[in-house]
Amino acid sequence: MRDARPDDPGARRYARHHSLAGFGVTGQRRLAAARVLVVGAGGLGSPVISSLAGCGVGHLVVMDPDVVEISNLPRQLIHTEAAIGTAKVTSVQRAVAAQNSGVEVSALPERLSVTRALELVAEVDVVVDCTDSIEARYVLNDACVLLGVPLVWASIAQYAGQFGVVEPAVGPCYRCVFPDPQAVAGLATCEEAGVLGVLPGVLGAMQAVEVIKLCSGIGAPARDAIRLYDALGATMATLPVARDPECGVCGLEAGYFEGVAGLEGVDAPPGFADFGGSGGFGGLGAAGGPGADGRAAASGAVAEIGPQEWPDAGFVLVDVRNPDEVEAAPLPPWMTVGADETFVEPWAGGWNETTRASVHARVGERDVVLVCARGARSRAAAGVLGASASASAMEHAAASGREAASGQEATPGDDAAADGSSRRPGRILSVRGGLAAAS
Template sequence: MARDAAGVPAARQPGPRDRREGAAMALPALVAPGAALTAAERRRYARQLTLAEVGEVGQRRLKNARVLCVGAGGLGSPVLLYLAAAGVGTIGVVDPDTVDESNLHRQVLHGQGDIGRAKTASAAAALAAVNPLVRVEPHPTTLDVGNARDLFAGYDLVVDGTDNFATRYLVNDAAVLLGKPYVWGSVLRFDGQASVFWAAHGPCYRCLYPEPPAPGDAPSCAEGGVLGVLCAAVGAVQATEAVKLVTGIGEPLVGRLLLHDALRMQQRTVALRRDPDCVLCGPRATQRDLLADYAYFCGVRPAAAGDTISPAALRDLRAAGGDPLVLDVREPWEHELVRLAGSVLLPLDRLLADPARVAELPADRRVVVHCKSGARSARALAALRAAGRTDAVHLDGGILAWIRDVDPTLPGY
């Protein structure tokens, strides 16, 4: 399947099946109306109540809704803020992380005073300040195979604001198996994507991406960067889609993929079809349950013995007089921001494009490769080993682990 620069299927000419699949369509409201609105709710939601499409019944549906947001980061921030402001009665927040200073340019749910605080706790406080009439249920844990079913079962729909493929496939699979709709979004650099996956009415995420990309082929936001305000644009789309699903208004993005180009300020939609060979939602589906290990499915393999060196072991090796060549395979701007003393910069793309560069490395020094967190250095290690440098290893956890375990005075990012 042809893909564009953002890694999504290229636009195609509409086909005869698009009237049924990939065409915009209205769906019934997902949630029944809740209790009558109070005087305080009428005052707060007055501008929303005046919309004939929403009205009192729609607002009562929002009041009765239970929405789970996976991730309280760049996308989760606008999603959570706007769902709370809209009056979604119960909002669940799943996130195992704490707030870091590098989050603040895009994760507007959190502030300077929240650095080091659990994101779920910070989110709960922020949402209470926005709208004390809604209930927030924090889940300060990693979403995994062991808890996904139980977490999803307690909510009407799921909004996915995560930034890694293992969790995206897990969210999709759990949603399909439980019959739940979920709103998906993704951002990288200046490009964003959003869709609604609901197997009862259209394709699932696996219909779009049957297989995950190879590790390192699709950089994370930490590696590729992201324009902070892009999160607001895509997160607002996700929040809008959630409100539409709950209330039954408009035509949700089921069977359609929205592409947002921030640099050109253009949006377009691509029609999506259910994959008849989808292992999860197709007519001949073979996957009947959650996979045992989504990280393994996405190509994240446990490091083999002898492949890595811990930050503490590298520190001790240098202190004992060892003189390893520390090879930094990050980008030049990352190397300028923070580096290990004495490290040599050779960005991964240059190394992979010209394997002969390996021969330029001194043969009498052991090579220790590092990147930010370990993904790029693992690919570099494979290239070094293939070129005959069998003594090479890579730094477990990258420079972030070095900062955490060895030298916390270095700036993080």
């Protein structure tokens, strides 16, 4: 941006910035030259994109695979009724063009993958995570750490939200604060738990402030603490965080990215599987894994199934949604056909020991199928149940070994049926994509 002149439209548009102490024409030039990747054009993405476009960030790269739905409109204010059925990134392009024709928008109507994350992050100055995906958050964090690009993230649920900044090599990364993806995998999404319509606007505006600070060089990024906002209590709390020297991604002796050739060959850390079919790091894998037929084949193993893989009979169906969700969307009849038992055990980021034991007691030789709204909670619950079942199986095997060594006879039915025939151990299965995909 050239120096402001009285007849320059830019001088009039950004006059308040030009007169702002510490920002001025230099700060505005920096915004105009910046390239920002915004992943997600929904609740958080709407205020982020509108704010950055209004302030004159020169180039926005917006990624989102979804289309505008009527249920989006209360909180995704960049979209209108006329955009229903249109790709969100197309709606964003039109809105930004109407708001500030000097801002360029690259629209990417696609889902994030590891390879794309690496490609896109390498081409921008700042990344903004506006998704409600745990997988995406870890992928973006890792890509940003690898490539040295700042990341501004936020998450919201019901009446509260939090946000923070990852500034590689300077402050803690997302994994320093949340090292175990499985621990947060079962948290309900906004679609599952609901969200106050105005809340994303508050958190998105806070994200936009951090992006502007990073692009213009003013102020101190919020990298050393997580800010927690409670709308009902009208409070903002600060949770100090520090870089973990043992972090596998950004720690002092991190070996996570060793051997990386260009953008390929990134190995997954323990407990992670491929994300987005592109190879590399990120993505939550189920505990255990599928057998040759695509399902779990051993006691305690976990797999995801669809309608075509549904057990014929003799299984237990566990609905891990909360009672309000169950009442609003009952299970379709075909899901319960052949079930010995169907019951509700809500998963709210975890189960207490009593609940876990209650569910585990039903495993035995029967399949246990867990279902939620979109698959995240049932997958996390299945992983916990699978780990518990595996531990029990190991203990049983050890006990059997002790009995054999002492000359005791095994109880009929422990490892085989009373008639001598072998029995398949029960499997722990979660419904792939939840009701949203199976109905």
